[in-house]
Amino acid sequence: xxxxxxxxxxxxxxxxxxxxxxxxxxxxxxxxxxxxxxxxxxxxxxxxxxxxxxxxxxxxxxxxxxxxxxxxxxxxxxxxxxxxxxxxxxxxxxxxxxxxxxxxxxxxxxxxxxxxxxxxxxxxxxxxxxxxxxxxxxxxxxxxxxxxxxxxxxxxxxxxxxxxxxxxxxxxxxxxxxxxxxxxxxxxxxxxxxxxxxxxxxxxxxxxxxxxxxxxxxxxxxxxxxxxxxxxxxxxxxxxxxxxxxxxxxxxxxxxxxxxxxxxxxxxxxxxxxxxxxxxxxxxxxxxxxxxxxxxxxxxxxxxxxxxxxxxxxxxxxxxxxxxxxxxxxxxxxxxxxxxxxxxxxxxxxxxxxxxxxxxxxxxxxxxxxxxxxxxxxxxxxxxxxxxxxxxxxxxxxxxxxxxxxxxxxxxxxxxxxxxxxxxxxxxxxxxxxxxxxxxxxxxxxxx
Numbered sequence: 005x006x007x008x009x010x011x012x013x014x015x016x017x018x019x020x021x022x023x024x025x026x027x028x029x030x031x032x033x034x035x036x037x038x039x040x041x042x043x044x045x046x047x048x049x050x051x052x053x054x055x056x057x058x059x060x061x062x063x064x065x066x067x068x069x070x071x072x073x074x075x076x077x078x079x080x081x082x083x084x085x086x087x088x089x090x091x092x093x094x095x096x097x098x099x100x101x102x103x104x105x106x107x108x109x110x111x112x113x114x115x116x117x118x119x120x121x122x123x124x125x126x127x128x129x130x131x132x133x134x135x136x137x138x139x140x141x142x143x144x145x146x147x148x149x150x151x152x153x154x155x156x157x158x159x160x161x162x163x164x165x166x167x168x169x170x171x172x173x174x175x176x177x178x179x180x181x182x183x184x185x186x187x188x189x190x191x192x193x194x195x196x197x198x199x200x201x202x203x204x205x206x207x208x209x210x211x212x213x214x215x216x217x218x219x220x221x222x223x224x225x226x227x228x229x230x231x232x233x234x235x236x237x238x239x240x241x242x243x244x245x246x247x248x249x250x251x252x253x254x255x256x257x258x259x260x261x262x263x264x265x266x267x268x269x270x271x272x273x274x275x276x277x278x279x280x281x282x283x284x285x286x287x288x289x290x291x292x293x294x295x296x297x298x299x300x301x302x303x304x305x306x307x308x309x310x311x312x313x314x315x316x317x318x319x320x321x322x323x324x325x326x327x328x329x330x331x332x333x334x335x336x337x338x339x340x341x342x343x344x345x346x347x348x349x350x351x352x353x354x355x356x357x358x359x360x361x362x363x364x365x366x367x368x369x370x371x372x373x374x375x376x377x378x379x380x381x382x383x384x385x386x387x388x389x390x391x392x393x394x395x396x397x398x399x400x401x402x403x404x405x406x407x408x409x410x411x412x413x414x415x416x417x418x419x420x421x422x423x424x425x426x427x428x429x430x431x432x433x434x435x436x437x438x439x440x441x442x443x444x445x446x447x448x449x450x451x452x
Contacts, residue, residue, distance in 0.1 A: 008042035013050025019142035049080035068095030081161035146192030187221035196231020256311030257304035288396035296345030378411025
């Protein structure tokens with residue numbers, strides 16, 4: 005069976021797609037790179053906003069048009085929230101809920117089973133390199149959420165919290181490293197809640213991974229600010245844990261945070277950030293911010309702008325609030341007018357761009373290791389443009405001779421300038437012999 009997998013939405017959706025790809029291939033099926041050549045199309049949907057739900061419906065229709073003869077299987081958050089509506093979309097053969105998706109491969113393979121010998125059986129410890137993810141692997145360690153933020157539908161779609169055993173996660177990361185991955189990113193709906201159902205916690209998981217695997221880079225995805233235990237930042241004494249955290253703020257007004265049912269105040273958030281910056285060299289903080297939440301008045305917005313500027317962020321994901329059916333916030337009075345939300349969004353985007361440029365500028369002249377991601381982009385005259393990331397998740401680009409293959413290599417790199425208008429990335433020069441075809445074969449120069 006030829007299987008095509010795709011998703012929209014969060015990193016957790018991407019992690020699930022990559023896991024299913026490995027499982028399908030281990031079962032002897034072929035994972036293909038285009039919908040047109042597949043026997044089965046599997047789409048992992050998103051429902052975090054009304055717009056995401058609309059895009060999910062559109063994508064289902066597009067997949068059917070691309071290959072009307074393939075079986076179309078739809079799963080994910082939107083499929084879980086509105087299964088009847090999804091089932092009625094043209095071409096949909098099966099809807100698999102989030103509660104069933106751990107068995108997705110078996111469910112799909114069972115329905116589409118054929119009596120012939122699998123064409124692509126693999127060794128038990130083999131790992132499929134999902135297209136576009138050879139450098140950085142997203143590893144799902146947890147699903148579900150016990151929090152009840154008033155703007156979020158994901159807690160309904162994903163259900164109760166469920167954690168994977170530490171031993172299973174370690175074995176997956178070992179297999180990924182054997183397959184050539186340089187970085188693993190731990191993901192979950194409520195990552196900070198990892199282990200509450202197993203008598204463990206996120207800190208014990210991170211310690212075990214660092215002790216029992218050799219993968220060069222370990223990174224954490226989004227963490228809620230109230231989840232971090234005392235002494236959590238001591239984990240960063242191990243340099244393999246990357247110095248970057250995404251801590252969603254959502255608002256800089258304590259009144260709006262209460263309306264959102266967020267479990268912290270701005271003062272608590274500020275103390276947490278100060279602790280992280282004291283403990284972790286080159287710490288980079290990124291965040292999420294919702295603009296125009298119901299009831300957000302001018303004073304609330306002024307407080308948010310001031311607090312964002314006080315904290316300082318390397319990057320801000322800015323979301324303009326839109327009502328999502330099924331959430332408490334959608335029923336709240338005092339919805340903010342569209343023109344006000346647009347104006348506030350523009351203002352925050354300007355602030356965020358300035359902060360990002362300031363963050364990048366602080367690293368010009370430094371030498372940091374960069375993990376380069378391929379494939380490179382040919383820019384003419386025998387030159388190739390590569391992009392990669394520093395440990396603290398700053399994007400770097402370099403232009404090198406075509407003969408130099410940087411893909412999936414970590415090299416010490418001198419950061420020499422900024423690129424973009426406004427600046428959104430660094431320019432760097434790998435400290436290796438530019439004629440070397442294998443960067444690992446040439447020792448990097450020591451930092452100046």
